[in-house]
Every structure is written in C-alpha cells, then in structure tokens.
Amino acid sequence: MTRIFNDPADFADEALAGFCDAHSDLVRQVDGGAVRRTRPAAPKVAVITGGGSGHYPAFAGIIGPGFADGAVVGNIFTSPSTQQAYSVAKAAHCGAGVVFTYGNYAGDVLNFGMASERLAAEGIAVENVLVTDDVASAPPHEIDKRRGIAGDFVVFKVMGAAAEAGLELSEVVRVGRKANALTRTIGTAFGGCTFPGADKPLFTLSDGQMGLGLGIHGEPGLFDTELPSAVELGTELVRRVLEEAPSGTAGGRIAVILNGLGSTKLEELFVLWRTVAPLLREAGYTLVMPEVGELVTSLDMAGVSLTLTWLDEELEEYWTAPALTPAYRRGSVAGFVIADGGDTAVDHDAVTQAGYEATEASRDYARLAVEALSTAARELQEAEAELGAMDAIAGDGDHGRGMVRGSSAAVAAAVQAFESGAGAGSVLMAAGDAWADKAGGTSGVLWGAGLRSFGERIDDAEFPTSDVLADAVRAFTGRITGLGKAELGDKTMVDSLLPFTSSLTSAIASGVDAPEAWSTAAADAAAAAKATASLRPQKGRARPLAEKSVGTPDPGATSLAMVFAVVGPYLTAEPSKQLATADSADS
Ligand code: ADP
Ligand code: MG
DSSP: OOOOOSSSSGGGHHHHHHHHHHTTTTTTEEEEEEEEEOSSEEEEEOEEEEEEEESSTTGGBSSSSTTBEEEEEEEEEEEHHHHHHHHHHHHOOSSSEEEEEEEOOOOHHHHHHHHHHHHHHHOOOEEEEEEBBBTTTOOOGGGGGGOOHHHHHHHHHHHHHHHHHTTTTTHHHHHHHHHHHHEEEEEEEOOOOOOOTTTOOOOOOOEEEEEESOOOOOOOOSSEEEOOHOOOHHHHHHHHHHTOOTTTTTTTEEEEEEEEEEESSSSHHHHHHEEEEEEEEHHTEEEEEEEEESSSOOBBBEEEEEEEEEEEHHHHHHHSSSSEEEEESSSSTTTTOOOOOOOOOOOOHHHHHHHOOOHHHHHHHHHHHHHHHHHHHHHHHHHHHHHHHHHHSSSSSSSSHHHHHHHHHHHHHHHHHTTTOOOOOHHHHHHHHHHHHOOOHHHHHHEEEEEEHHHHHOSSSSOOHHHHHHHHHHHHHHHHHHHOOTTTTTTTHHHHHHHHHHHHHHHHTTTHHHHHHHHHHHHHHHHHHHHGGGGOSSSSGGGHHHHHTTTTTOOHHHHHHHHHHHHOOOOOOOOOHHHHHHHHHHH
16 A cells, blocks of 8 residues: 555656655656766766666666666656657767666567667667566567566666676677576565555455466466465475576576565565575575565565576676665775766757748648647547547556547647747657657557657658658558557557558549548548457457457547548648749749
8 A cells, every 4th residue: 555645646756756856966857767966977888777667676776886877767557658768868878879678568668669769860879678587477488578577677787787897888788688588587476566546456365375476567476376384485486486597507606686576574585585595505506696675666565576697707797796876785886986977968848849940831731730630639538538438348448548648748749849930740740759758558659659750751841742641641550550560450550540541542542632532541440440349459458358348449449540530631631822822923
C-alpha cells in the first residue's frame, strides 16, 4: 500500500523532483528524467538507463561517477516517451556517443529505438543494449524474448564502469551485451503491489502461497506454490538459476544479487542468504562482491529474486570498480574528478522552434493541417467513452483516454508551431512528437511516429499534390507497420489502415480526385474496422485474452477509421484562392 501521495497521477513526477532535490550534489533534473550533476571532465560514452517509475533505486538512484550518466524516468510501470529519452540523452551526451540500456519490454524498445533514430539523425552515435535476464519469462530457445528484471543492475553497472574507464561506444556495448548474455535471474512474489491511490493490489496470492517467476510490473508469478521455509526457498532459487547456467561455464567467479522487491525486510533476505551463499560455494563458485538488498523493486511488492552473473576477468574488473551514486556506493571514489561543467540542459522549446522556413504554399496547407488535427481531436473526445469500453473488453480500457490525450497534445503543438511560422511538414511533425509524448500506450507511440513520417513527406516547401499526399499516407502506414510489426488480420489498427492506404493509392493512381479518393478509402477503412470484430488479437495487450475479444471490433482500428473519415475534407482541400491566383499570375 502506498500511503504518501497527493494526486496519484503526479506521484512519479513528485517522487523524481524530491529525489533530485535530496541528491542535488549528484544529480540534476532535466526534461524526461535526471542526469549527473556534473559533467565528466573529458568526453566519455553516456550510459543512459531507464524505464518506468516504481523500481527505485532503478533507475535514477544509480546515476553518478562509475555508473549511469542519466536515467529516463517514465510514469509508474510505463515506458518513458521517445521525447523523454531523447531529451535526457541530449542533456547527458558529452561528445563520445550515447548508449541506452534497459529491460526488454515492447514500449521501451519502441521509445528508446525512436529516440535513437532522432539522435542518429543529428549525428550523435547511439546504441541500445537490452537486458533479458528473467529465466521465467521465456524458454532458453527464445532467450531474446525474456524480460529484464534485477539483472538490469549488473548489466548497467559494468557498462557504467566500462564507460568511466574510457572505453569507446562499441566497446561499452560489447561489454554490456556480454554481461547480459552471462546473467540469469529467477524471482518469487509473496504478495502484489498497489499503485498510489488504488485500493487493491495488481494481483493477490492466497495466504501461505508464493508465485514463482514474478515480473517487476506487478505481473504475477507464472505459477503458484505453497510458501516454503527459507531453506527450501533458497535451495529452489539456487537450483532454478543454476539450471540456466550459460553454456561453457562451470564453477568460477560470479556476481550475485539477492534482491528485495519493495516490502521484504533486509533481515529476511539475510536469512535467505544464509542458505543461498553456501549452496553456491558448494557448487564451486567464488562469490564476488555479492549484494543483498533492494536494487530493482516493484513498488511495494513482497518478494525476492536471485541474480547470478558469470564473470570473466573483464566483467569482474567492471563489476568491482568504484561507483558513487545516490543509492549505491562502492570502493574508493577519491579518484573521480568531479568537475562542474555548468548547467548544460537543453532548452527544447528553443531547439524545436528554431528558425522555421516555409513557403506561402506550405503555410497555406499548414493551416489546413491544424484544422484537420483539431477536427480529429474533437471527434475523439466525443468517442472517448465508446473507445475505452471497447478496449476494456480484452485490453486495459485506456484507448479512448490515450487517443484524446495524444490528439489534444498534437493540436496544441501544431498550433504553436503554426504560430511560430512553421510550414505544413513541421506542423505535422511537431504534432506527431507531441502525440507520442503525451498519449501513452502502444497506439500513442505508433500514431505519433506515423504522423511525424507523414509530416516529413509533406515538408515545408510545396502545397502537396494528390500524389504527394498518397505518398505521405504510405509513409504513415510504413512507419506504423515497421515499428509495430503487425500484419493484416492481427486485429490492430493496421487492419483498417492497410485497406485505407491501398484504396487511396489505387484511386489516385487511376486519376480519381483526391477528395473523392479519400472519402471512398475512409468508407473502406470503416468497413474494415467493423470487420475486425470476428478476429482474434495476435498483438498487443489484448493477445492473452484473445477469446474475450471476439465479437468486439479492435479499438485502434476503429479510432483510426474515425479520424480518417473526418480529416479528409481538410487534407484534400485545394490551395486557397488567393494563393492560386498569385501562382497563376507568376506563371
Ligand atoms: P495499449 O494497448 O498499450 O493500452 P491503446 O489501448 O492505446 O494501447 O491501444 C490499443 C490498440 O493499439 C489496439 O486496439 C491495436 O489497434 C493497437 N496495437 C497494439 N499493438 C499494435 C501493434 N503491434 N501494431 C499496430 N497496432 C497495435
Ligand atoms: Mg489499452
């Protein structure tokens, strides 16, 4: 139970602000998260961790010399947005490239991946290292589908130390991937965790039961068993983790973490350690700087996990290297040069608004784009409850809210860009970024990224012809299918998007006027959305509850058809009269 909060919706932000104040000697709050208070004296690779809130000391608690350079801080158990990851990376980057490292979750992979594309486009070298230590989350032959849990800590630590030692980006990545490949974790839960303001936990276990194979986002254990004694529990954890020993390792030196999930007493962990440590030693291992404590938590969950990393000489050097962070200190840190590089936070408004250059024709279309977005936002407001109810059948019920949040943020950003002189492309790109930043949820990331690609194709130079418009729609579609990897029939928004796109493309290619082609395509999309009712979801949160979803159309396919139906008249409008006359006078 979380008892100290104001508005539950502000919990993560308020916790971050309080943390940054309490540790202002080491960290500094920036848009999207926190970075080291002081910059390294010489350029070094910036190691940036991240994920949702609720896991303290992961991820902001481990910022500092010898460890992370920054942490991207999302809402509770929610992936941070692309904009947040981008913003923290810009603030932490100091000339030698950036590596994002995080647990393997779809939302994080999408958002850190898109932030990486944006950084790369600005010429910043960037890499991603995913952590996949949770042996319970997928079988060994699908090891790269596993989630990241407490093994995060070891992987982040060795990467932080490697970067501090001056290794270049590709080397820090190599060390991180090696550590991940040699790290295994098994967890157990004794009781669920409760969101601030919620009146019941995300899951419960009956008295005397334990869930083996827990997740760190309130995912219950994969199967429940009788609560064993401490000796039996320790024996079981060691057995299960050793069963998964990476091939080619036998005995040798290991890093060990016995991790509490949030409301397990450290004394309980020590009781457990009394069994775990001797068993590992009996199995021929030397335990190198083991950690018994809370390193990756799950709000107030009761539970523990055991992590082993098989060390070679290089990994041991970085595992044992000094670190100085708010939540974790190791070794002598006297050697760290803490030179204050001053306040180097980027001012994003200044970055994104700098110097728009647009032609009159593009400004004309920008006005239409703003109207299209406003109309879509109004339509989505009206449909919010209906879309939410659809998503609640087999998903989590937030689709209406997410679409309203995303589209309203998009309108606000579009208006601001328009008023600062942006052309249509820039207006649409700003709208896409804001949508992805504010919507939350899978659909928000995809809509935001799609809109950005649409804007890139429209650009700030011309009033788009029908061909350019069709091209931009294909760019929107390509981006969404490229990122989400959904195919026709998976029961996602792609099921109304692909029919729309092929209908529009073929009509325009055969010479149909844009307004007519668009309205026919929108009608096709609406029919396709309705037809998703009979499908079983293959992607997204609804997949585990596929049967329940049959008979209800896909919420994302439905909202997409709604939006496409109302934006047509604006996006396919003719250039305004004034402009048309001016153009013909010129020629
Ligand atoms: P979340 O599922 O994260 O709660 P929303 O509720 O906002 O996000 O959106 C759900 C919709 O997202 C689904 O109805 C589906 O149309 C769409 N969706 C989910 N996964 C994918 C995917 N991989 N590709 C395309 N669309 C997807
Ligand atoms: Mg949802």
